[in-house]
Amino acid sequence: MHKKIYLLIVTVLIARAAAAQTVDVHFNGSVFFDNREYKESLIRSRTYSGTRLALDFGLNLDSANRFIVGVNGLHEFGAKPYFLKVNPVAYFNHTGKRWLFNAGEFPREGLLTDYPRGMLNDTLRYFRPNVEGLLAKYHTGNFSETVWIDWVSRQTDTEREQFLFGFSGKYQPFAKGPFYLSHYFFLLHDAGPAIAIPDDHIRDNGAIQVKLGANFSHKTFLDSLNFEAGGMMSFERERNVSGFKKPTGFVANAYLSYKRFALYDEFYKGDGHNVSFGDAYYQYKTYNRLDIIYTPFLYKGITGQFILSFHQTPLSGGSNQEAFRLSYDLGRKRIAKFKD
Secondary structure: HHHHHHHHHHHHHHHHHHHHHHEEEEEEEEEEEEEEOOOOOOOOOOOEEEEEEEEEEEEEEOOOOEEEEEEEEEEEEOOOOOEEEEEEEEEEEEEEEOEEEEEEEEEEOOOOOOOOOOOOOOOOHHOOOEEEEEEEEEEEEEEEEEEEEEEEEOOOOOOOOOEEEEEEEOOOOOOOOOOEEEEEEEEEEEEEOOOOOOOOEEEEEEEEEEEEEOOOOOOOOOEEEEEEEEEOOOOOOOOOOOOOOOOOEEEEEEEEEEEEEEEEEEEEOOOOOOOOOOOOHHEEEEEEEEEEEEEEEOOOOEEEEEEEEEEOOOOOEEEEEEEEEEEEEEEEEEEEEEEE
């Protein structure tokens, strides 16, 4: 009898705890200085620098479902007035055992930032930190797949209709083996404004990469050792004007790190590409980039890196890039708890 009463009390307490809702706050940001000295005449040299701050509040309905609202603001060094661009953060998030689902305006970081630079360039982190749309991710121990749509521009009388659609994933056939297969795809749909422009047509532009990888991290004296190689194809057409142009090429990259030092090299050989959101260097038929990375700041929630990059193309071997990036994330902190 006492055992039944005890089990009943425990069941009631668990049910009441499950019904409890919490509110948390999340603060994170970054500082970046990215100087680019390019010798190729087709690619503009410039410097990106600034501070990005993000603050949001989350209403946790239960352990898996929550609403999050906040702001993400950018201040470029030297700009006045301050924080000229502020992006809203407002989305529903479901995080289950195998599913993640976001709907609204939510951070790109950690969700799409693994895309190759030849497809989605790294300046999106500076100037387009949020995805505006939907994202769903399914993952198991050796497989993951992410599908997403990101609305870039809403159609008005003068503004174009533009959105990105994509998917990416990774499959590791043997849980303890080093080999895996990864893929990345996206397509930009670019339609005209509501008031038609003469001789303007709907454009489609995108790319795909499929790579075989081998991860030997912690299997040598190095902390990380990873190799990838595969193919890249891009797609471009003007509807009712031309069919798809489909240049192709070979891609490979290698990453190794030891303590606070790392090297990352990416190589491309093939046809030149014109990917709207991709790195402009992939318009060349041969391209190599070497990043030398030093991480002097590495604390809980704080990472600071110096990155020296060397770019080589048939037109120049002397292009370089110097960057410092500091990111910080204080994590989610509970500030209130209440019940229905």
